[in-house]
Structure formats: C-alpha cells, structure tokens
Amino acid sequence: MLTLGPDDILLDRHADNWQAALDSAANALAEAGLVAAEYRDGLHAREAQSSTYLGNAIAIPHGTPESRHHVKRTGVRVLQFPKGVQWHDGHTVHVLVTIAAQNDEHLDILRQLTHVLDRDGVATELARASSAADVARLLSKPSLAPRLDADTLCVNFPARDPQELALAAAARLRQSGCVDNGFISAVASAQPQWLGKGLWLSSHAQGVNQPALGVATPADGTIEHGGHPVHALFCLAASGDAHRPLLEQLMAVLENGESDSFVGKNSAQLLAALAGETASTQTRRVRVLNPHGLHARPAKQLVQIARAQPMPINVRLEEGSATTVSAASLTKVIGLGARRGQWLIFSAEGEQASAALDAIAAAVESGLGEKVTPFDGGRDAAP
Numbered sequence: 380m381l382t383l384g385p386d387d388i389l390l391d392r393h394a395d396n397w398q399a400a401l402d403s404a405a406n407a408l409a410e411a412g413l414v415a416a417e418y419r420d421g422l423h424a425r426e427a428q429s430s431t432y433l434g435n436a437i438a439i440p441h442g443t444p445e446s447r448h449h450v451k452r453t454g455v456r457v458l459q460f461p462k463g464v465q466w467h468d469g470h471t472v473h474v475l476v477t478i479a480a481q482n483d484e485h486l487d488i489l490r491q492l493t494h495v496l497d498r499d500g501v502a503t504e505l506a507r508a509s510s511a512a513d514v515a516r517l518l519s520k521p522s523l524a525p526r527l528d529a530d531t532l533c534v535n536f537p538a539r540d541p542q543e544l545a546l547a548a549a550a551r552l553r554q555s556g557c558v559d560n561g562f563i564s565a566v567a568s569a570q571p572q573w574l575g576k577g578l579w580l581s582s583h584a585q586g587v588n589q590p591a592l593g594v595a596t597p598a599d600g601t602i603e604h605g606g607h608p609v610h611a612l613f614c615l616a617a618s619g620d621a622h623r624p625l626l627e628q629l630m631a632v633l634e635n636g637e638s639d640s641f642v643g644k645n646s647a648q649l650l651a652a653l654a655g656e657t658a659s660t661q662t663r664r665v666r667v668l669n670p671h672g673l674h675a676r677p678a679k680q681l682v683q684i685a686r687a688q689p690m691p692i693n694v695r696l697e698e699g700s701a702t703t704v705s706a707a708s709l710t711k712v713i714g715l716g717a718r719r720g721q722w723l724i725f726s727a728e729g730e731q732a733s734a735a736l737d738a739i740a741a742a743v744e745s746g747l748g749e750k751v752t753p754f755d756g757g758r759d760a761a762p
Contacts, residue, residue, distance in 0.1 A: 383518060386411075388457045388511035397472070400464045401426060404440055404477035407456040413479040414442075414450050421446020422477070429676045432466050434710060435495060436473040436502035439488070439675065441480060450479045455488065459514060461506050473506040476518070489674060492518065493714035525625045526591040527653060527701045529646050530555045533595040540604045541571040541612050545581035548593030548614035558616050561586025566614065574633060577601060577610030577641070582617055590622035591615075592629070594653070600643040611641040628701070631655050653701035655693075656726050663725045663736040664697065665743045668751035672718040675709075677747035682709045684742045688735040690727050697722035706739065720754070 389407055394400035405419035421442030425431065432438045442449070456477045463471040478488055495501055495518060508514045533551045538544045549566040552558045565583040572580045593614035602609045613629055615622060632653065640652040656662060669677050685692040685706035692706040696715055704711035706725065717723060725739050744753070 383455070383457065383511075383515040385511045385515075387455055388459070388514050390459045390508070390511060390514070392458045392460050393462065394460060394464050397426075397464055397466045398423070400458070400460065400472070400475060401440055404456065404458055404475050407458060408454070408477060408479050411454060411456060413452055413454040413456070418442055418446055418449040418479065421449060426467070429679065430466060430468040430470075431675055432468055432470045432472065433489075433492065433675065433713075436463070436471060436505060437476060437492065437495065438466060438470075438472045438474075439476045439478060439492065441478040444671070447481060450481045452479075453481050454479050457514060457518065459505065459508065463506065473502060474514070474518075487716065489713050490716040493710040525622055526555065526557055526589060527594075527625060527628065529650065531557070531591055531593045532646050532649055533593065534644070534646050534649060535598045536595050537598040538595070539602065541573075541579045541581075541609055542567075544579070544595040544597065544609070544612035545571050545614055548581070548595040548612060551595070552591050552593045552614060552616055555591065557587070557589045557591035559586040559588065562616060571612055573605070573607050574613075576633070576636065577608040577639075578633065579609060579612040580615065580629075581612065582615040584617040587616045587618045589616070590618040590625060592622075592625040594641075594649060596641055596644070596649070610639070628653060628655070647697075650701045651724075654695055654703040654724075654726075656703075656724075659728055660726050661728065661732040661736055663740045665723050665725065665740045666754055667717050667719055667721050667723060668744065668746060668753055669749050670719055670751070672721075673712060673715065673747075675713065677749055678709060678712045680747040681739070681742065682707055682712055684739060688727070688738065689731050690729040690735060692735060692739060693726045695724050695726075697724050 392403055394403055401422050405422050408414045408418060409416050422440050425441060425443045431440050458475040460473055463473050466472045501517060505517055531551055533547045536544060536547045538547060545566050549563050553563060562583055562585055565585040566581050574580050594611055596611045597609060615625060635657050667673060693703045694706040695703040696717060698721055706712060725736050727735055
C-alpha cells in the first residue's frame, strides 16, 4: 500500500534534464537508507528499456530485477519538479514516484497510482502543491473500490422467495467485510424490488463499509414470487457515488436482456455474465507469463496491440472478478494488477473478433516484449 509521510516527499526540485532528475531520485533513495548508491545504475538501465512515464505528468522510475540486490528495504521517494522536466519520450514530468522494491511491490504501487492518472487537472495540482501533505493527498489511495467478485456471490441458495435470497446475499457481503449488522437489519426490514426479466434488487446504504454488489441465485434454477419469476437477486451496498460503477454494470445486465444467463450457472459463468459477456461475445483465456506481471512495460505493449485491432478489446482478471476494462487503456490495464500465473479473459464482438483475440493472445503468450517461461497450457476459450 502506498502510504506517504512528510519525509517521503521532496518539494521544489530542479533538474536540467531527465538524467539529472533520475540521479536526484537515486540520491534521495540512498540518503533515506533504502538503497545502495549502485541502485542508480538500475534506474537508468530500466529507463533505457522503455519510458516509465505513466501519464498526468507522473513517472515511476524503478530499478531492473538485476539491481534488486542493491535494495536494503522497500520504500518510495516522491520528487516534485514545479517547472517540469522534459522526459526522454517527449512528455513533461512534474512528479517522480521513485520506487525501491525488493520484489514485486512496485506492481501494487502502480495499481494504486492509476486512480490519479484518470483525474483531470491533477498534473497542475501536483506542480503547484506547496506542501508535502498536499502531494500525499493527491497521490494517496482513494476510498475502497466497489466490490463484485466471487466472494460476493451466493450461487444456488435454497431459497423460497426473494427476501431469503436478499438475506443470503447480505450475509455474504457481511462475511466479505463490506457491510455490518446494520445493513443486514435494513435488508430484513424491506421487500426486494422487482426489476423485470426475473431480476430483483435489494438496495440499502445503512451499515456499509465498502460499496459492493451481492448476487444470489436460487437452488432450483428459478422460483416464482407474486406471479414473477426469480432468476437472481442483486443486493447493493450503496455509499454516496462510490457504488455508481456497480449500478452501471447492473444497468448493462438489464439492457442486454439475457437474464436467463443467470439460471443454473456457477460462479465463473455468473461473473462472465456480470462482466457483460453475452452469447455474441467471443473470448480468449490467456495466462500471464511475465515474471513481474503486467507492469508498465508489458502493459504498454498490450495496449498498443489492442489499439491496433479493428474493434474494442476488453479484458478482466478471471480470478473472481467481474470488472472488465478496456485493453486499450494503459491505466486500466495496469490497474488490474495482473501477476504471473493469473488468467486474463479477453473479449470482443464482431466479424473480426476471433482474429483480433488470437493476435492479443499470441502477444501475451510471447511475453509482450519480455523473456518468459510458459506454464503447461497457455490459453483457451473462456468458459
């Protein structure tokens, strides 16, 4: 987790070029006792491979795997350059988030920074920040992201009506730490709403620790209540505007008109449906082979290939997630935090979707510009 204190942030730095800025960053890490002086060479070697510029005037220099033995302990130093530094890829950098990592901690830091990269005006705010506290606030991890994953599903529950399903889904959210007993009480005191097409909703804001969407399905495939079929019940833990992405996913499910896809399905199939993968969607399931996961360099390669395809390509982590992002967005791909051994589900629609997905899958299997060691079995069509 990226936790910044006053000593981690150095304001009002100046550098004539990106090499000097990188040297300043290396010195800051060494003076903090995080690395040996030789780590500087690792920073420059990594930058020579490809730019560590992420976006919104932020670069994230870090060493190569070969330089990790120079790291004494994991840490971060943030350097602010109010006048900016021309980076070697042509971008202007105002903030260096320089990382000393003993293993793959930099992937977590990358993932946490992705929320900064999508915010308008943050580059100007970072350049003008006059205190370490302001910089820390701008870079800090936001509130917990909405949850919709395997742990928020309650599949094939022996219920006789929507209320029982709502309580089962609410209990699953409580077990996941998303809600407390106050939420359970709110669910118990209100009847679920019928959305149509066999789908029901129980939504409450009381006792919410983290916005989340629980989904419960009946054991008998479908039941009836009040003359309406019950294929699935959505239990929404609402919190301000933070649950909006969950509402958007729910609306997409309703618009797809494929509520039958919830009947008699297992968790993996439900997650696929919630991710918007319909009968017309083609998919490829590919394993991440990169030793350090989808960090900035292979992620950039993946994004370039996705952008070259004639239709939008989406991707999600198979491991319990229903969150699908555009494979053409660097910040979204990095935000997945995919590690070696995890499976990616790529999806697309259209006449040329199969060829496009094959190209994406082949690129991932080849290492996206890195030397990789394959597992036994690499890809297939997603279930």
